[in-house]
Amino acid sequence: DCKNLKELLELQRDTDANHIYLSNYWSRVKSFLSKKSECKNIQSNPELLKPLVKQTLYFSNKLRNPRSLAAIANAIAKISFRTRKSIIDSEKLWKMLENNISEAAKTKTFKSRDCASILWAFAKINRKSTRVFRLMENQVIMNYDTIESQTISNMVWAYAKLRQPSPKLFDAIS
Helix, strand or coil, rough: CCCHHHHHHHHHHHHHHHHHHHHHHHHHHHHHCCCCCHHHHHCCHHHHHHHHHHHHCCHHHHHHCHHHHHHHHHHHHHHHHHHCCCCHHHHHHHHHHHHHHHHHHCCCCCCCCHHHHHHHHHHHCCCCHHHHHHHHHHHHHHHHHHHHHHHHHHHHHHHHCCCCCHHHHHHHHH
C-alpha cells in the first residue's frame, strides 16, 4: 500500500501497463491531494502526472467501463480544482473521456451515480459538452426510479452551473 503520491506514481510507472487499474490510480492520486504537501508537489511539478496521463491516453481505446470513466473524470476534475492547474494534456484527456463516454453509452448502461459523477466533473472544470450531458440525461431517464437524493442534487447542480437545459430529465426526477 502506497504511503504517498511519489510511491503511487513510482508503482504505476514500474508496473506492467494495464488499462484495468487506471481509474484506481487516478482515484488514489486524487485522494493523496487532500494533503496540502502533495497538492503543492503537483503544483510545482505537473510533469509528475505525465506517465499516468500518457498511459491513460495510450489505453484510451480500451476504457469503456462506465464506472471507470466516471472515476477518471471525477479524479481529473478534482486534481485540477485542488491544484488550480490543468493536468498535462488535459484537453486530450477530456476529449478522450467525451468520446469514450459516447462509445460506452451505445452498448452499456451507466448507473445514475456514475452519470452524476461525470456531470459533476465536467461542470467542476466548466467543460461544456452538450453531447455528454444529453447522453447522461438519457442514461438517467432509463434508471430514474433508483436515483438517490444526493445524485439528483449533483446532477441538477451540474446542469445549472453550465446552463445546460434538460427538460426531460427534470420532468423525470420531479
